[in-house]
Amino acid sequence: MEEAKSDSVSRINKIGNVTITDADLWVVYNGLQLVIDLEIDRVKVESDSACVAQLLQNESNPFYGSSALIHAIKNLQSRMVNCVIHHVFREANFTADILAKHARNLPVGIHRFNDPSPFSCPFFKC
Numbered sequence: 001m002e003e004a005k006s007d008s009v010s011r012i013n014k015i016g017n018v019t020i021t022d023a024d025l026w027v028v029y030n031g032l033q034l035v036i037d038l039e040i041d042r043v044k045v046e047s048d049s050a051c052v053a054q055l056l057q058n059e060s061n062p063f064y065g066s067s068a069l070i071h072a073i074k075n076l077q078s079r080m081v082n083c084v085i086h087h088v089f090r091e092a093n094f095t096a097d098i099l100a101k102h103a104r105n106l107p108v109g110i111h112r113f114n115d116p117s118p119f120s121c122p123f124f125k126c
Contacts, residue, residue, distance in 0.1 A: 024049040025069050028056065030110065032076040032083070041081040046088040048097075053087035 018026070028045055035043050047053050055070055056077075077083040090097065103111075 021049065021051050021055075022066050022069070024052040025055070025066055025073065028052065028085070029069060029073050029076065032073060032080075034112075036076060036079060043080065043083050045083065045085040047085065048088055048090040050087045053085055056085045 024047060028047065031045065032043070056073060077085075
């Protein structure tokens with residue numbers, strides 16, 4: 001019997017004004033890039049955007065405005081042993097919602113948290 005190790009790493013990337021779908025695609029892209037940087041080769045991505053999950057699970061339309069970003073995400077996926085993208089309901093994606101709300105108050109850029117973020121402690125047992 002093998003024991004699975006599950007680590008959680010949070011990172012926020014404030015990218016400016018984009019559509020919700022594009023913002024969610026950027027979240028997946030940056031998350032996968034972080035996973036690759038950490039030399040993790042198996043990951044399960046959960047997105048509360050059914051549109052994003054569908055775009056990444058199926059052959060995407062080359063005329064869709066973010067097709068280059070979708071292609072870049074699929075390229076990152078191909079560098080891993082196993083990378084699965086699933087849709088989850090927003091209620092199950094509580095941590096992502098907390099991070100997204102907090103990101104509104106941060107400067108543009110990437111912000112990484114190795115432990116539960118200090119602003120999320122009221123919601124979790126820190």
